Amino acid sequence: MLKLSPDMATADTTDARTDAMMFDLAPISLWLEDFSAVKALFEQWRAEGVISLREHLRGRPERVAECSRRIRVLKVNQRTLDLFEANSLDHLVAHLDKVFRDDMLKTHIEELSQLWDGHRSFASHTVNYTLSGQRLDIQLKGQVLPGYEESLERVLLAVEDVSSRETARRQAAQAEIYARGLFEHSPVSLWVEDFSSIKHLLDDVRRRGITDLRVFTDVHPEFVERCISEVRVIDVNQHTLDMFGAASKSDLIAHMGAVFRDEMHRHFREQLIELWNGKLFHQREVVNYTLGGDELHVHLQFSVLPGREEDWSLVQVALTDITARKKAEAYLEYLGQHDVLTKLYNRSFYADELNRLERKGPFPVTIIMVDLNNLKLVNDQLGHAAGDTLLRRAGEVLAKAVDRPSCAARIGGDEFAILLPGVDVAGGQAAIENIGKLIELNNQFYSATTLSVSMGMATSLAGERLEQVVKRADFAMYQHKRGQGVATPDA
Template structure:
């Protein structure tokens, strides 16, 4: 079988190439440029700003001399003649934007160019294309032979658009970030002999803020703007210091240690802030994208708003530790506190048992609503009496306790006197029924359990209550 001639061989390579190929003549553009330079034009960009019509004119100066079969297939032409007769349908609209860029490349002496753009099939369907052209070496003086290759990247662009929409409209806050500056700083620290980043940050706490400033935010989605109450991306990025502050520093320090130790994914909960100053509880998912472990230049951060969940948890915790009627701590919290104090015993601890006098008579005479009001008045007095570190709890229907860590007998006597004074004041501002409290106090000492001293305070309270009842009988 005879060997094909070189010319025939290369003609076949061109004709049957699996990519759209065009042979074009740019000599008309070369002459156009020469004419502009002769007229004194030195900056083509400025010239085109003043004469935008010359972009279309220069486009018309291209001569297409031949195209291959894949070109006809890509653009839906039955023949080369049909394609060449309808170039104005193929090269239009968005084509002008990247053609201007091509013109500037040619003006600046470049002999090749690549870029993305949009062309159209003869039936009007838009094609996203990646175009490459090269002035062939033998034609660099006159631009008469230019090879153009066009890739159809429509499927790629649609996939990119699909994933962009998934990102943009995701129901959680998404951030694309670049951590490459942090990676370079890590490499520098290791070169200096640092092996324990946590210890390094402990001795250089200012480094945490410096590391935070190295993060470059590439993109955020719509949910991010709404979550942090930002008008637009620009205002969000200009105010990152308002969003990531306070508690964020400690969380970020732990994240840095994770990165230093080679983790490519982690989750944490923390607090950020909206641009209006409202705290936003977030569950953070941090992912170093696969293939970017070497330079950290692509990181995906997902922030899930868990503020409502946190508020619900806090409310449940409140209900579990507080008496709903009075707002004081409840018996469960009192018992847990007592266990903690016993386990970490540090005498003296003083206790005051408080009993509300006359609650049954108030309920019988004025109704349970009045009785509830009397209970709340007692709680108000006790809360007003507390000093820092003291605890007041309602441990029964009409019974309360004050816990005073690190308080001796003189301190507890001061507390009882303060409560009595506040009761007198309270009764001046409320009509009947009268608020009256019986109290008993004790102060712990080594050798007995704290429960023993609570019993002693309880006994003292009942002695006081007996005196109250004797006084009441004497009044009658």
């Protein structure tokens, strides 16, 4: 029989003591456990015909708990006692139901299944709890010790506390959900786009010695078209889909040509010039179009996102629909320049236009003064509603008689003026004849009253003030009126 020398026996004792110290002083939680009773339970279930432990345990938490109760904790180190707030091994074992509960039973299925499938090492991410109830996110790794592969009597588990990491991950996930919610449910249209290709195009133009992008795009308008084609839409929110009438993000992206067209090209060119000049944040009012073709006036805010200033690979565009405001402004502007009853321009616009023509022409300017005959008589005999109808009819005729840049205006109760820039005497006479024909046509549709006007025309002479032209046209109109005599309204 072989006998160990005293030195060898001492060495073995020293190694064992060293191993014990290493186990106890390890900086992570270590557990030495006996899984033999679990192995016996596995054999029982196999005999009963269980093939997949995962399927067998899924939806049966009581059987998972039964497996957990059969595990016998043999030894833990000091780090384990500190982590789980236990005074001793006995204290910890006596309260394992507080440590292993709730979420842990779900992940325990994976650990057991790996052993069931014949693996001698296993790993999982699970949740434990300290004895005071504090949640611990755990990264667990287990290893069956050599010589115990069949019995599973000795299994070493390393438990790493990853609570800080997982808390940070959950917070980041929650922040992402929160940010996504803000993006998706924002009451304004939000776009995330990639402008990196546009930056490359602008940089290439700059390397070619171009210093003024406005002049360059005047000469090469196709460059703006090229840049528009290089915009890559990464994401849009729900409000964008609703605003542009798109069924989905892919639907919107597939029809970007319908959204960015016509007037939008001029606005996009201004955006390019802003970027060229280093303005990575800018805002302006622009025009887009819905997929149905409706015009959208929007307030655009463009911003290269922080950290992407060098390549413009992420930009955010916020669009606020101001169509209703624009329509209101246009209507107020219309009211400021038009007579509500006749829909012609009003006296204020007429005075401004007269001053503008005085300064800029084109000359000659022909002015026709028009007076509606018998308005007072119609008002007195048939009422003001009939008089208003007569005024509206006069407005319809005069509006149809002139095209821009000519204009017709109501400058008094029954007085009208027509400004014909760049029109000579012959053109003015043709306009008067056209008005006469339109009046005859209009009277065919009305029987209660007859539309009748007196007209006078004058064409500016070289160096003549338009104020004098107005006086001459007014005088000619009154001569016409006196020559006609006073008509009576049809009954």
